[in-house]
Amino acid sequence: MYRKWLSLIAFSLAALPALAADYTPSYTVLRSVAIYDVKPGGGYVEDVTEDLRVNTQAGVDDLSQYPIQFSTSQQSVEVLSAYTVSAAGKKIPVGKAGILQQQSSESANAPMFDDSKVMNVIFPALSAGAKVHVHFRRVVREPLFPGVFALQEYYSRNEDRESSDLVVHLPRSMTLQVEAIDVQGGEVTPIRPGYRSWHWQAGRNAAQAPESDAISEADYSPRIALSTLSGYDELARAYAARATSKAIVTPYLRQLADGITQGLTEPRAQAEALYRWVSNNIRYVAIYFGVGGVVPHDAEAVARALYGDCKDHVTLYQALLAAKGIKSSPVLINADQGWWLSRVAVPTGTFNHAINYLPQWNLFVDTTAQLAPFGILPDTEAGKTALVVDDGSGKSSLVKLPISSPQQDRVRIDSNLSLQPDGSLKGSSVISLAGVYDVMARSALSSIPPGGESEAAGKLLASRGLQGSGTLILGNMYDLSKPFGYRADLSLPDYVDLAGPTAVVLPTGGDSVVGLAAFVSWGGVQPGRRTPIMLDNGYYEETATLQLPAGIDVLALPRAVRTDSPLGSYVSDYRRVGHAVQVRRVLVLKDNAPVLTPERYPLLHQLVHAVARDLRAQILLQPAN
Known part of the structure; x- marks a missing residue:
């Protein structure tokens, strides 16, 4: 969803496309x-x-x-x-x-x-x-x-x-x-x-x-699919015939699996431990089907080399699971931003990536995502039709992968801000994440080199039009055993002039790569579109407490907002608590397909406009009499 926001070093808004009349290919x-x-x-x-x-x-x-x-x-x-x-x-x-x-x-x-x-x-x-x-x-x-x-x-x-x-x-x-x-x-x-x-x-x-x-051009451009395969079941059998023997459990792999799961007796805990080991230790080399072939290498060879492509990851994880008596199956999917699936069974093009399916828990996992917690798929895989080679019954099946939801995919930002007597603003935000937003944040923040946290925070603030400094206190992004979160500190000198009546706009979420400010910057920029785009469901909640200096009173608070949309809803609330102002904002996107059509795009534009307007809401202050 936030493809444009995953680079912390070069934050820049994507240029708007040229008008068709002015466009020269x-x-x-x-x-x-x-x-x-x-x-x-x-x-x-x-x-x-x-x-x-x-x-x-x-x-x-x-x-x-x-x-x-x-x-x-x-x-x-x-x-x-x-x-x-x-x-x-x-x-x-x-x-x-x-x-x-x-x-x-x-x-x-x-x-x-x-x-x-x-x-x-x-x-x-x-x-x-x-x-x-x-x-x-x-x-x-x-x-x-x-x-x-x-x-x-x-x-x-x-x-x-x-x-x-x-x-x-x-x-x-x-x-x-x-x-x-x-x-x-x-x-x-x-x-x-x-x-x-x-x-x-x-x-x-x-x-x-x-x-x-835009999503993949193959989804909406003229296209042709050809195959001599009779259907997807034959494709699954053909893949299994070439791949199954590569997942043989050798003594080396059995010993490796035992060492990784030492002390764990529950099968799901073992499966998660093996997943984390493959994610963290097997370097992923992106070789798509059709270039690197469709035959994986022997699982033991992958384990010893410590790198492999997607089908090698799948085969190694399958073998390690088998060593602990846990059944799994390869799953063929499209890893790009393409959702169209031809009725013709084409091995490549439609499918260019492989992940694992664990039928015991009806769970799909992708060890190549590397920064995705167990059971969480990247948003580019959400809602896609995938081919499960063995669904647990010995037969193949075409299935829809899970889509994001407000229950699982969440962003919470709690900010404590303090307006200083000289008009500067200082504060700290605690960012808690779950689901696809956990993956997005890990992916974005993993690009920050050690020691570059302050520079990255400054660029994040600058991307929101804020002048100041800050730093990011990051957790271990590669620890997939627990949800990811981090803290962001900021300092904005000369933020407002308190000598007379003034207005304060809270920089809520200004230090997050996946908060409401990022949602506004990414979505609904144009009033209309010709091409579909991705849309992630999710739950965003941002709270902020603004402590006021002595001698400064609140003249007026912004009005509460409630916006309902076929895509979801947005609410905000402003209130005085002692000598502080508390703000709560909640955006819910639910029950949406992972691809938003051009016909429904104006709904996103309207919702983004409502959120953006509220993020600009001003708290009016004045010196006390």
Whole structure:
């Protein structure tokens, strides 16, 4: 939800998207043709030709390199032609020195577990008005699953495009399941005897200006899903056939599990201890399906290497649980901000990540989240349809993952503030968190280097328009055995002038990355949207006590606020208690799907406006007579 607020070092508001009439896309796809010639075993030859035009200087950066990623053990890539046509019409070929094979970033981080490479085509003499051409061929010798061909492609509505074509040739011995949305075409005359052929086209698309915080473009752009799998049950069986043997409990793993759970007799406590060990000790290397393959490494090898990708995490945790007699199953999901699930069972694209399911407690866990407490999933996984390989009955099932709720996902900030006789403001806030907000705060604050707590606090204050200093007193963010919380101290010199009547706006939540101020800064910035965004449910409660100096009286308090919305509710209350003012604010977001549609977005805009207006409410003060 707060994607823009998770960097403490570079807090900056995302720029509003340009008006459509003023928007110039950085480049235009003049022509894109991808042809897949599938072999009976599921391998295929992919032939791609693309012609693109540079429109702006940003386009020069976008198109200066054309990366082609591939697995050296399963695939080979050959660049057949590549050249630039300058704005003046001069053709400049890409020489051999301009085609570089490099190790992928994923492979560099996990050389033992990944063999992915990148073929980079570097185009010369680029400027606005130039065109680039590339034609390459990728040979896939071994499919991800034996005998299976599958593909998912989308054509971004944010991309300026003249034409895109997708052609598939498939042996008649294979049956192709198809779902095509907002594209033209279908089955055509076959290329050769014994084959069937399909041709789809995504025609002219005038690029839309991108909107910040949008979910995956694949959810709302023209798209095609293809697979020779009969359905998701066959996909689950295919994954299990390749992965189950990797979770064998060896003597080493049994001894490791026993050591981690020493002194624990309850199965759930053992499961949690094993979860924390994998989360804290196995470095996560993000290698998505389709790049690192779908076959995990042996659980013992992962335990000894102390790193692995998502399926390696799943396999190791599965084996450690099995060593204690606890059943679990891999779960295939989408880890990105995409919620669309095709009716066609595509192993990659739709699913690019794996987590664990513990049927004994109907619990889903993701050890790759690293900073997520046991049983809490990151918000990017909430409400997604996932494929449980074994739901506990020996069968697979498609399930909806839990969504956030006010009961589980909570933010509480209690602030004690003191207005000094010289008009400065000092105070301290205690922040308590649960659920997805616990995960968000840990993730955000973990980026602060030791000794950088004061600088981070200052930047948090500055991001709210407050001038002053502060510090953060953080707990152990990697201790997943208890809820996370921290304290924030602030000092704002010359906050108000007390020489006469004045107004005070309380900086409630100004020192939190997930409080009401962050909600206002993130949500509802534009009055309307074209694209969906994420929305987390939750319960926010912020209290503040403002102690007044002697000789200063309250002239007037803001009125109480109550706002009801189809998305939830917001209330606030202001009262005098002795020589202090107490404020309580509560925001509840409930029963919302994890994706907010453009049609419902104005509801968020209205609710954010109500909260923002109340956060600016002024307490009127005056010197005592």
